[in-house]
Amino acid sequence: MIHRFELNGYKLVVDVDSGSVHVVDDLVYRIVGLYERHSPEEIVRQLSGTWPHAEVLDAVNQVQSLVDEGLLFSKIEHRERLGERVHDGRVIKALCLNVAHSCNLNCSYCFAAQGTYKGEQAIMPLETGRRAMDFLIENSDSRHNLEVDFFGGEPLLNWGMVKETVAYARSLEAKHNKHFRFTLTTNGLLIDEDVIEFTNREMANVVLSLDGRKETHDRFRVTQGGKGCYAVVVPKFQELVRRRTRGSYYIRGTYTHCNTDFLTDILHMADLGFDEISMEPVVCPPDQPYALTEEDLPVLKDQYERLAVEMLRRDREGRGFHFYHFTVDLDHGPCIYKRIAGCGAGTEYLAVTPGGDLYPCHQLVDDPGFLMGNIWQGVVRLDLRNKFSQCNVFSRPECEDCWARFYCSGGCAANAYHVNGKLPGVDTYGCELFRKRMECALMMKAASLPKR
Template structure:
């Protein structure tokens, strides 16, 4: 599959199956568009009004060479083996999302976790339940050395003592089991203090800091239960933590809704506050909710990603760049082969654990009893769910088959698919449109910064 598009003055051609990306001149761009379905003589004839014949023929020769080199018009060599892969695939658990606290000290209006309750009761994970979860992870991780544990909520800092106890216990498991834990934590920042920051810097490989952007945006959607905004309290703490981590190994993570479709301004605000690592995600919710993204919002959203991409390039060239999660694509490796076949890993390699020890495929399924997989005492009981999630990938989804971005998103979010279509083997169309735009912007950014490096050289 070939995907062609123009962006910021660049003619970009993606060879989807190989992952090769080409920035070409106008004549080559037009030749590629005709190459598969048109005879060579007809290509020359059709383009002769626009370009010199010699230039057209040279472009045809170059395209032929790229095809022979396996960089254009390549075939998918993995699809024929997908059934065999699914039958023989042996998975190990490599990551847990520990719901350390089903409670929160904020009342975010878009929260899918219902202020931390997840359609259930408020609860805190005990050390004993968390200990069993870590034991389960070690026992079911096979020969894998590096294991990941995310402390999640609600608000994890409301159960801080148990977080520390579990980190200590995890460290005690490393040497005798030949494992290495990578701990992360997501926080709204309300309870952050110097002591906690020092501990996070010592033990947490990554910290996610929840902030929605400009003060008026954040305080509208992320208030305390009294209605008071949280921005003024948490921003100085986040700035201090980011600096204490040398502006790495953290993310400021925002959510944009219909109330701030101009979200590029919020990302710029993050950068102006001094943050270097950031992400802002579209809210996902029922269409009837006033804050939910709708199809009619997509033109504005696409415009915002274009604006953000240009700002990203501008600031990078000025020496004051930042990392935006959705613009980080590694073109040297191409789309990950494993991800083509395995999807995101939820329900197989990654599990969420409730405060009372139940297993779910990921945090977005927590509270839906249809997806209760087992518990820390009995292990995985619903092996049928493991198989169902293991068979979910870009080849099992009809909507992914003709999508140029499928190998970058691995088929998208299973929970969004289920919530909108009642099956994990579908796709959330609005999310797909945004993902395609982000991939296009990411590749254009690579082209623009490569041009800049040439100029500097």
């Protein structure tokens, strides 16, 4: 299977199974489009009226050599067996630790129901955090790198526990030959000197929630009293980022139906000095006034294309920034098994509630039907674990015809479940946006090639 597309003056051909990406001229672009349904002789005959005969012959030969090298129209065999070789849930390597089911903001668009996940407010005790670290080590088999995301609600509401849990995990590393990578996801309100210093030292990644322009951010991200928090959090984020000497960070936003011109918000964040930016479509029921609509789709795609062009321009001017969703590591990216298996929700990745209950991922914590066990007894719903272990790219019929399947592994299982009520499934709206983002990312790779 291949995918051909034109963007910003570039013509690209993606060979889906081998992962090869080719930047081609007009003639090759036409030939590749005809190749599967016509013989080389027919193609030469058909195109020789438009291009010189010798050129068409030469171009057909170049295309044929790509096919011979396994870089075009390649095919992965024995897909079922590959699907069986991906993670089965017996090894757990990552936990989302919901250290606070409580929040000091009251964002109406929050998928976690203002941090409570539709339940009672709760704070994770230190003993539970420590036990979660033990649980992770006990279930990680020979995996060396373990990941823990301090999440919520707002994790800084339980900051002392976060620090103690990190210290406890660090104390286990040498003995068990493990390396913990911690992430903190925060709304920023409680960032202070101690948070800045500690996160720089201990957190491999910090995710800072900012939606863009003041009017965008303050539309949803308000305090319990209804006051927007842009003015409070932006200087804190800037200071934290300025002093970050180790690990990564992302300024992460959400766009909704209310700001389908989200490019302006991304550029605003770049102009604030942030150079690692992530911006995602809102996840919410379709009846919400801020839910994205079918009519928004072409507008959103256009915004991504404009963003890519603008990023190239800023890069040439020496003021470039990274956009998380355009980041594609073609050469050193994940292996085929990661690309088949995806995020690992419900198998190698679990979410832990303040009470120590286990869920397949942070987006499913509000649904009792997905309670998988707890950190003392382990995963007891093996039926659920099996279901998630089968959520791979080959088990989703919708992915069969999708050229981007090895870029997303079938996408977010939770999103698909919320849209369709089934596992495995796909969120077709999200798929549309994802494919556009990948086209933009690949075009940017083409644009960064040296001129010939």
